[in-house]
Amino acid sequence: SVEDEAKRSLISFLCSLSTCSTTNSVLDPRFNWTIDSDPCKDKWSRVGCNKKESSVTSLYLDQLNLSGPLKLDPLCKVPAVADSLSKLVLDGNSISGEVPPAISSCRQLTQFQVSRNHLSGKLPDSLSALNNLKKLDISFNNFSGHLPNMGRISGLKLFDAQNNSLTGKIPEFVFSNLNYFNVSYNNLSGPIPRSARDFSVDSFMGNPFLCGAPLTSKCPKSKGQSTKDILMYLGYALLGLVLLSVIVYKIYQRKKNAGKRDEAVTANDKVVALDDNGDKLNQESGEISKTGNSIVSGPVSTSLVVLTSPTANGLRFEDLLRAPAELLGRGKHGGLYKVICENGTTFAVKRIKGWAISSDEFKKRMQRIDEAKHPNVLPVIAFYSSKQEKLLVYEYQQTGSLFRLLHGIQMGQTFEWTMRLNVAVGIANALAAMHQHHRESNIAHGNLKSSNILFNKNMEPIISEYGLMSQDGDTSSDDSSSQAITATFEADIYGLGVILLELLTGKLVQNNGFNLAKWVHSVLREEWTVEVFDKSLISEEASEERMVDLLQVAVKCVNPEPASRPNANQIATMINAIKDNEDRSLAFEP
Numbered sequence: 325s326v327e328d329e330a331k332r333s334l335i336s337f338l339c340s341l342s343t344c345s346t347t348n349s350v351l352d353p354r355f356n357w358t359i360d361s362d363p364c365k366d367k368w369s370r371v372g373c374n375k376k377e378s379s380v381t382s383l384y385l386d387q388l389n390l391s392g393p394l395k396l397d398p399l400c401k402v403p404a405v406a407d408s409l410s411k412l413v414l415d416g417n418s419i420s421g422e423v424p425p426a427i428s429s430c431r432q433l434t435q436f437q438v439s440r441n442h443l444s445g446k447l448p449d450s451l452s453a454l455n456n457l458k459k460l461d462i463s464f465n466n467f468s469g470h471l472p473n474m475g476r477i478s479g480l481k482l483f484d485a486q487n488n489s490l491t492g493k494i495p496e497f498v499f500s501n502l503n504y505f506n507v508s509y510n511n512l513s514g515p516i517p518r519s520a521r522d523f524s525v526d527s528f529m530g531n532p533f534l535c536g537a538p539l540t541s542k543c544p545k546s547k548g549q550s551t552k553d554i555l556m557y558l559g560y561a562l563l564g565l566v567l568l569s570v571i572v573y574k575i576y577q578r579k580k581n582a583g584k585r586d587e588a589v590t591a592n593d594k595v596v597a598l599d600d601n602g603d604k605l606n607q608e609s610g611e612i613s614k615t616g617n618s619i620v621s622g623p624v625s626t627s628l629v630v631l632t633s634p635t636a637n638g639l640r641f642e643d644l645l646r647a648p649a650e651l652l653g654r655g656k657h658g659g660l661y662k663v664i665c666e667n668g669t670t671f672a673v674k675r676i677k678g679w680a681i682s683s684d685e686f687k688k689r690m691q692r693i694d695e696a697k698h699p700n701v702l703p704v705i706a707f708y709s710s711k712q713e714k715l716l717v718y719e720y721q722q723t724g725s726l727f728r729l730l731h732g733i734q735m736g737q738t739f740e741w742t743m744r745l746n747v748a749v750g751i752a753n754a755l756a757a758m759h760q761h762h763r764e765s766n767i768a769h770g771n772l773k774s775s776n777i778l779f780n781k782n783m784e785p786i787i788s789e790y791g792l793m794s795q796d797g798d799t800s801s802d803d804s805s806s807q808a809i810t811a812t813f814e815a816d817i818y819g820l821g822v823i824l825l826e827l828l829t830g831k832l833v834q835n836n837g838f839n840l841a842k843w844v845h846s847v848l849r850e851e852w853t854v855e856v857f858d859k860s861l862i863s864e865e866a867s868e869e870r871m872v873d874l875l876q877v878a879v880k881c882v883n884p885e886p887a888s889r890p891n892a893n894q895i896a897t898m899i900n901a902i903k904d905n906e907d908r909s910l911a912f913e914p
């Protein structure tokens with residue numbers, strides 16, 4: 325049960341916004357909050373608790389006509405509350421005054437929503453210390469002054485500050501992780517940060533002194549700018565000259581060495597050989613492998629590019645080749661091997677053959693993918709490229725894939741609705757962030773399906789193999805129609821839709837001519853029926869309303885017309901809203 329100190333603090337907070345007797349007992353009949361009852365076990369209205377029912381995690385006090393100044397001390401200065409409170413939702417009341425700096429002591433806050441109140445004054449700088457925040461909604465108030473710097477809150481997914489009187493420049497944000505950003509109708513000024521330009525005009529309109537894309541008003545050049553420009557162009561010219569000299573020198577050298585070139589591979593060059601049975605990755609030095617059925621991929625230098633990763637620690641190509649490898653599966657683009665190195669580290673190595681991409685292009689692509697780090701995307705630890713084949717090294721995830729969890733025979737394993745919804749949220753957020761980051765470079769996942777969704781030790785979903793497909797007109801494995809879906813963002817959305825359908829129905833995407841997306845469409849066309857949902861979800865009594873909501877998102881994603889599918893950002897926003905509703909439903913009504 326919840327500590328008395330926490331109960332007293334919660335009641336005192338509510339009393340600052342509602343009517344109470346002098347003995348701090350709440351008089352408003354909509355609340356059953358009394359000091360001799362328990363917020364979790366006795367289901368206090370609008371209160372959400374942790375699973376053990378030992379602490380309060382959420383307060384959903386929206387649309388209740390509450391008024392009075394926002395006093396956060398009872399929540400944030402009392403560890404019995406502050407240590408567990410993750411959601412504080414106060415939208416649509418008449419709360420006034422400022423947001424007190426004490427908010428920074430509510431360290432666990434992931435959601436702080438105070439939209440449509442009468443709050444005013446400057447936002448405290450201490451807001452930027454809330455580094456667990458995912459959702460910050462201060463829209464439709466009278467806040468003024470500068471926005472605090474939010475660059476440290478890397479997990480922020482939603483920021484809504486529209487319709488206030490904020491001034492100054494748009495501060496630092498980790499825009500690549502934001503699904504929703506809106507500062508429209510304020511008095512902000514200056515240029516819109518480059519990384520925020522993916523958001524639409526709607527996010528910035530109504531600020532007469534904001535400039536730059538996506539708004540049409542151009543930013544004026546500052547006085548020093550033109551001198552800076554001249555210096556910059558001079559710099560480029562100089563760089564060009566240096567490069568040209570290097571090239572000329574190289575050509576000269578190459579010509580000089582031309583005669584000496586027909587010698588065999590140098591001692592340092594190696595041949596990569598891989599047993600086609602998938603049992604071994606081995607290395608032959610300077611000569612072609614003699615094993616009958618081994619695939620030999622010509623002389624290459626031992627160039628394994630290791631990207632920064634704690635797991636990679638001193639990983640060398642030789643180590644990988646020497647280690648025993650076990651074939652885990654052979655997808656349409658090559659095999660996947662489990663490789664256990666001498667020091668006990670286990671890797672998953674993907675081997676792709678015949679990808680017509682130059683080593684340089686491939687390297688650039690991998691480095692670009694590596695830049696966009698997201699907790700729900702499996703990073704490439706290292707890669708290797710030769711003309712014949714590409715190897716990609718990932719951390720081995722022993723918990724398995726979503727495909728296995730849904731369709732594998734795993735006795736006694738349950739896959740509850742809340743976890744399925746968390747999986748949907750995790751994948752959608754990760755995909756939204758990746759699509760946003762790679763919009764310009766046009767790198768989509770290219771093969772999004774449940775066997776490419778893995779689980780980490782904490783059973784959080786992680787998307788693997790991002791960006792491994794060339795844009796060569798791959799047909800989607802689920803779409804038997806004549807329309808070829810290329811590795812585009814729209815195809816990823818289709819893949820995501822199919823994964824959502826799998827989560828909801830528990831059915832295989834394609835099985836003996838059965839096509840999940842078509843089947844769901846036909847069920848919807850005929851008459852709406854709950855039979856579409858996985859039986860285990862029905863018997864668990866998962867919320868039908870929320871399952872239907874998620875199904876509607878899924879159906880939008882598998883729209884046969886690619887251009888009519890929502891984008892990943894929109895999907896993430898929709899699924900996060902469903903998750904919010906789910907969380908709210910756990911906060912009991914009296």
Ligand SMILES: Nc1ncnc2c1ncn2[C@@H]1O[C@H](COP(=O)(O)OP(=O)(O)OP(=O)(O)O)[C@@H](O)[C@H]1O
Pocket residue numbers: 652653654655656657658659660672718719720721722724725771775776778788789
């Ligand atoms: N990093 C990893 N750790 C553990 N298992 C993995 C990892 N990556 C993939 N797997 C699993 O290994 C199996 C084979 O993977 P592979 O990618 O070859 O197959 P696929 O996803 O069916 O095909 P493809 O992605 O090539 O279309 C799959 O079951 C997949 O879930």
